[in-house]
Amino acid sequence: MFNKRTKIKALLASEQTGIDVTVMGWVRSFRNSQFIALNDGSTNNNIQVVAELGLLDEATLKRINPGASLKVTGQLIESPAKGQKVEIKATSVEILGDCDPEKYPLQLKNRPTLEFLREKAHLRFRTSTFGAIFRVRHSLAFAVHKFFNDKGFLYLHTPIITSSDAEGAGEMFRVTTLPFDKTPRKEDGTVDFAEDFFGKSTNLTVSGQLEGELGATAFSDIYTFGPTFRAENSNTTRHLAEFWMIEPEMAFYDIQDNMDLAEEFIRYIIKYAMDNNREDLEFLAQRLVEEEKALPADKRSELGLIEKLEFVVNNGFERITYTEAIDILLQSPAYKKKKFQYPVSWGIDLQSEHERYLVEKHFKKPVIVTGYPKAIKAFYMRQNDDGKTVAAMDILAPGIGEIVGGSQREERLEKLEQRMAEMNIPTHEMDWYLDTRRFGTVPHAGFGLGFERMVLFVTGMTNIRDVIAFARTPKNCEF
RNA sequence: UCCUCAGUAGCUCAGUUGGUUAGAGCAUCUGACUGUUAAUCAGAGGGUCUCCCGUUCAAGUCGGGACUGAGGAGCCA
Numbered sequence: 001m002f003n004k005r006t007k008i009k010a011l012l013a014s015e016q017t018g019i020d021v022t023v024m025g026w027v028r029s030f031r032n033s034q035f036i037a038l039n040d041g042s043t044n045n046n047i048q049v050v051a052e053l054g055l056l057d058e059a060t061l062k063r064i065n066p067g068a069s070l071k072v073t074g075q076l077i078e079s080p081a082k083g084q085k086v087e088i089k090a091t092s093v094e095i096l097g098d099c100d101p102e103k104y105p106l107q108l109k110n111r112p113t114l115e116f117l118r119e120k121a122h123l124r125f126r127t128s129t130f131g132a133i134f135r136v137r138h139s140l141a142f143a144v145h146k147f148f149n150d151k152g153f154l155y156l157h158t159p160i161i162t163s164s165d166a167e168g169a170g171e172m173f174r175v176t177t178l179p180f181d182k183t184p185r186k187e188d189g190t191v192d193f194a195e196d197f198f199g200k201s202t203n204l205t206v207s208g209q210l211e212g213e214l215g216a217t218a219f220s221d222i223y224t225f226g227p228t229f230r231a232e233n234s235n236t237t238r239h240l241a242e243f244w245m246i247e248p249e250m251a252f253y254d255i256q257d258n259m260d261l262a263e264e265f266i267r268y269i270i271k272y273a274m275d276n277n278r279e280d281l282e283f284l285a286q287r288l289v290e291e292e293k294a295l296p297a298d299k300r301s302e303l304g305l306i307e308k309l310e311f312v313v314n315n316g317f318e319r320i321t322y323t324e325a326i327d328i329l330l331q332s333p334a335y336k337k338k339k340f341q342y343p344v345s346w347g348i349d350l351q352s353e354h355e356r357y358l359v360e361k362h363f364k365k366p367v368i369v370t371g372y373p374k375a376i377k378a379f380y381m382r383q384n385d386d387g388k389t390v391a392a393m394d395i396l397a398p399g400i401g402e403i404v405g406g407s408q409r410e411e412r413l414e415k416l417e418q419r420m421a422e423m424n425i426p427t428h429e430m431d432w433y434l435d436t437r438r439f440g441t442v443p444h445a446g447f448g449l450g451f452e453r454m455v456l457f458v459t460g461m462t463n464i465r466d467v468i469a470f471a472r473t474p475k476n477c478e479f
Numbered sequence: 480u481c482c483u484c485a486g487u488a489g490c491u492c493a494g495u496u497g498g499u500u501a502g503a504g505c506a507u508c509u510g511a512c513u514g515u516u517a518a519u520c521a522g523a524g525g526g527u528c529u530c531c532c533g534u535u536c537a538a539g540u541c542g543g544g545a546c547u548g549a550g551g552a553g554c555c556a
Contacts, residue, residue, distance in 0.1 A: 032515040450556030
């Protein structure tokens with residue numbers, strides 16, 4: 001019976017009027033004891049339900065409060081008033097769930113801050129801003145699968161629990177069933193993980209890449225899209241302890257192929273959201289304009305959100321080498337005026353201020369930087385012939401920073417083992433990985449894209465906690 | 480983890496040099512009105528000034544500490 005209702009998005013787009021409809025949703029506002037703005041999350045727009053005076057008794061009227069859930073039946077008619085094309089002339093209004101206005105934290109007329117709503121993450125979905133964000137997020141996620149599926153990639157589920165501790169991608173969350181009060185110890189006093197559930201030390205994954213490479217060297221092209229965990233004590237607008245990462249891995253790809261794919265991929269999913277979430281993006285664009293009114297003119301975005309996205313979809317990314325990036329920085333007015341806090345020279349890891357300068361001041365568009373010094377990059381990246389650099393690539397996005405990190409992988413067993421030895425990575429625990437190089441090794445490449453950072457970029461939001469449903473950050477694991 | 484800033488009504492904020500009973504808008508409640516668009520109008524209620532310790536005749540206000548949050552940095556996606 002409940003599935004006979006029509007979603008509000010469909011009703012608002014309806015060409016037909018005069019038809020009988022059933023609609024269900026939550027009250028956004030109730031004006032003049034007659035006009036109910038009803039929302040069901042299918043769109044940011046509400047449908048106006050008109051309950052003519054006399055239709056409902058006093059007791060029912062008092063229960064139509066913001067947040068209450070209703071089942072309404074009536075006729076979809078052309079609205080006689082301005083403000084909406086169609087409305088529902090109700091013949092019955094049934095209250096499915098009451099909402100006590102004294103306790104309900106969301107009130108349309110209030111302007112709760114994003115910080116306040118973070119503490120009400122279970123209710124913030126009902127606000128216009130978060131409704132728009134999460135519909136856009138959904139579209140981006142769907143577009144990820146569509147993009148790779150259309151290209152013949154295989155969606156590989158890499159493990160959440162791993163025993164590998166050689167990935168070097170930050171602090172890990174330990175997974176254990178050992179008791180804290182009487183931890184089994186070995187004779188030397190260290191914890192005896194042989195007693196643990198898996199018989200060894202295990203952690204939540206920080207990357208599916210190494211397992212992804214096993215898939216790519218059999219299926220040719222794979223991608224992963226799953227939760228990823230980092231136990232870093234990072235308190236920033238762009239880090240989460242639990243986030244979603246997309247990691248494609250492709251056999252018979254070199255670094256150029258890798259860049260081409262990453263760029264095509266990013267432009268594709270943005271385009272998909274623009275084609276399918278126009279209203280939500282326009283709402284978010286307007287929100288950004290309002291928010292930036294409080295900022296001094298020189299701190300505001302040069303382009304509106306929609307214009308920024310169109311620009312990225314229609315223009316290629318800038319591609320430079322690390323060495324070129326260093327040269328640009330050394331030649332920059334900012335460097336000459338000593339505006340950088342950190343020194344610039346070949347060999348340094350680019351700091352946030354350097355990346356920002358390149359992306360936001362110099363190129364004013366996404367930039368792909370390749371050919372980093374091998375000393376500052378991971379062991380699995382392919383060594384270039386110059387002996388100094390590796391075939392790494394980072395994609396830097398305006399306002400976000402690093403959105404993609406990737407590389408061509410070192411497929412030559414000897415070079416890989418040599419590098420692992422130099423970086424003190426125990427090869428004996430990595431035989432399963434090295435086997436890909438022992439048995440029919442191939443040139444291959446891949447990258448990781450932080451999904452929430454992508455959502456930040458597309459929605460114009462500035463804090464990563466506002467684009468994930470239930471944010472996990474240091475000292476915060478509610479809901 | 481480091482630096483800076485903040486915490487006052489349900490929400491957003493003001494609160495002077497330390498000084499009597501702590502202020503506004505919105506929300507809520509009561510009433511009026513009824514084709515409204517964040518409806519409007521009138522009235523009412525609503526406070527452990529985050530917590531602890533200290534200075535002082537006197538602390539929302541000054542000092543120390545804790546907790547929480549925000550922004551920036553590092554780590555990174």
